[in-house]
Amino acid sequence: MLPDVTALNRVLAGVSGAKVLEEGPGVVCRVPFDRVLETMKALAGEGGEFDMLVDLFGTDTGEAIDLTWHLRAFGKDQEVYVRSFVPYDAEVASVWSVYPAALYSERETAELLGVRFPGHPNPKRLLTVDEIGSFPLRKSAAIRERADYARPGVRVTPKEGGDADE
Amino acid sequence: MNDAAERAEEVAADSAVADEVGHVPGGVTAEGELVAPVLPKGLRRVPRGVDEVATEHLVVNMGPQHPSTHGVLHILLELDGEEIIAAEASLGYLHRGIEKLSEHRRYAHIGTLLDRADYLSGIHTETAFAMAVERMLEIEVPEKAWWIRCLLAEVNRIASHLVWLGTFGLDIGAMGPFLYCLRDREQLLDILETVTGARMMFNYVRPGGVLMDLPPETEPMIRKFLSTFDKYMSEYDELLSGNEIFLRRVKGIGIISPETAVAFGLTGASLRGSGFGWDVRKERPYGIYPELDFDIPVGSVGDCWDRYVVRMEEMRWAAKLTTQLLDGMPAGDFTAKVPRVLRPPAGEAYAAVESPRGELGVHVISDGSDKPYRLKIRPPALYNLAVIDEVLPGYKIADAVAIVGSLDIVLGEIDR
Numbered sequence: 001m002l003p004d005v006t007a008l009n010r011v012l013a014g015v016s017g018a019k020v021l022e023e024g025p026g027v028v029c030r031v032p033f034d035r036v037l038e039t040m041k042a043l044a045g046e047g048g049e050f051d052m053l054v055d056l057f058g059t060d061t062g063e064a065i066d067l068t069w070h071l072r073a074f075g076k077d078q079e080v081y082v083r084s085f086v087p088y089d090a091e092v093a094s095v096w097s098v099y100p101a102a103l104y105s106e107r108e109t110a111e112l113l114g115v116r117f118p119g120h121p122n123p124k125r126l127l128t129v130d131e132i133g134s135f136p137l138r139k140s141a142a143i144r145e146r147a148d149y150a151r152p153g154v155r156v157t158p159k160e161g162g163d164a165d166e
Numbered sequence: 167m168n169d170a171a172e173r174a175e176e177v178a179a180d181s182a183v184a185d186e187v188g189h190v191p192g193g194v195t196a197e198g199e200l201v202a203p204v205l206p207k208g209l210r211r212v213p214r215g216v217d218e219v220a221t222e223h224l225v226v227n228m229g230p231q232h233p234s235t236h237g238v239l240h241i242l243l244e245l246d247g248e249e250i251i252a253a254e255a256s257l258g259y260l261h262r263g264i265e266k267l268s269e270h271r272r273y274a275h276i277g278t279l280l281d282r283a284d285y286l287s288g289i290h291t292e293t294a295f296a297m298a299v300e301r302m303l304e305i306e307v308p309e310k311a312w313w314i315r316c317l318l319a320e321v322n323r324i325a326s327h328l329v330w331l332g333t334f335g336l337d338i339g340a341m342g343p344f345l346y347c348l349r350d351r352e353q354l355l356d357i358l359e360t361v362t363g364a365r366m367m368f369n370y371v372r373p374g375g376v377l378m379d380l381p382p383e384t385e386p387m388i389r390k391f392l393s394t395f396d397k398y399m400s401e402y403d404e405l406l407s408g409n410e411i412f413l414r415r416v417k418g419i420g421i422i423s424p425e426t427a428v429a430f431g432l433t434g435a436s437l438r439g440s441g442f443g444w445d446v447r448k449e450r451p452y453g454i455y456p457e458l459d460f461d462i463p464v465g466s467v468g469d470c471w472d473r474y475v476v477r478m479e480e481m482r483w484a485a486k487l488t489t490q491l492l493d494g495m496p497a498g499d500f501t502a503k504v505p506r507v508l509r510p511p512a513g514e515a516y517a518a519v520e521s522p523r524g525e526l527g528v529h530v531i532s533d534g535s536d537k538p539y540r541l542k543i544r545p546p547a548l549y550n551l552a553v554i555d556e557v558l559p560g561y562k563i564a565d566a567v568a569i570v571g572s573l574d575i576v577l578g579e580i581d582r
Contacts, residue, residue: 025516025529052428057542059531068529070516070544074428074444101431104255104552127258127581136266143263143270 053099253558284579290521292371297517302510311375337571375501416470420569434524440468
């Protein structure tokens, strides 16, 4: 199930700045954000044979968006995670030409986390509307807290012993 | 001269021209000049009949409130006559921000949100989340808890497939099967209600095990359902599988090649219908599935009929699995000892289960606090739906309904 780190390093030899590590959920290829498309081509091609994009999602780390592409090779029965820190105002090339499964998840990631994917053939919003005004999955986008439910004449008391059921 | 006289003069002059030259078809000259057509007297246009070939493309909004769109799916179709030129799903009508809300809930409170993601098979989503949390906390789940989880998962699978079967029949135009399917699903929901206390929003599978032990009346209830299930299946077969109209509507329609299926990340019955036998229960075994005896039905062509057959077979296998699970139900604890407030160490885990729609994964990232730092649901139905951009063009508009129905989508999970 877990791919061989040295074999992956050989596949990614042409991608400068790529590091293969055993961490997090399994084997992670950490690549610079401007080398993502190159990495995907290498992993989908000979030696990698990762033929399916299982999922794509981003995490706001507080300093950058950490994008994760979860790939699977059916023939070799292996899974690998490609990860890349993307600065808030940066762009990542769309990988739809390698993995068409990224078409919808890139649109979702773009609107929820504010990452742009140049090269996407249909870069519309998927889940939200234009008026939303923020990127909801960024940590800076707050959801309503207890105090926000306050109405005139209604006193909201903080629950004792923490926020067990906010 | 007043306006009326002027106008009469103009008309007379036009008629004179027409009289002289007869009919002059309009068009563009070799020099690129536009020539207005000159018509015989009394005609406003050349009576050329209906042009059946060169029709204008039309963009049709199918949904979000069309009876065959399974909830609130909205598909944009570009049509040339009846033929689909391009298709696109417009989503988000059911987006509730479950992933964002999960970042503000304790681990014990997230199950209730996840039930509302895939509202037809809550047990599966809960199990995937519980597995991810258990991996991070390294909790040993008691054997009986896994037997209960798998038992309810298979019961839930039949219930979910029955909704799919009924609505698929409705899509094609068969009203009858829907009534039969929901009649039988009601029994399954009664079973689930007896065990979990809720018909659809269970919140029953918790990290470490399940909420409660099986009540004693569960087994007779399930056995009673299973004793009649074969009869039900033959009823569905009589109503749909042998129906000539139904066969004409699904055979050879919506063919998805294995390459297309893998490229778009299809999983579940939609992938297996294309002849690609990949099932999470077999390839990434979890729970007690390795101990059970079951087969993975696989299609050959990848059309709507194959996906239909695969799902029907899956229901039969789910019934057999349920029997095995009832027979082998061990004694013991239904939950491990877990702390009241779960605080997984900083790290992350991905856990996937085979939901009725495919590989349903939950990716949890923890920063060591009592709430997840990030929770991502891998929605199988979203990836299954994405394939319509590729598959629909070339088929007729009526086939779009059949193809989308055969993919078995649940919008709650797609939009989250």
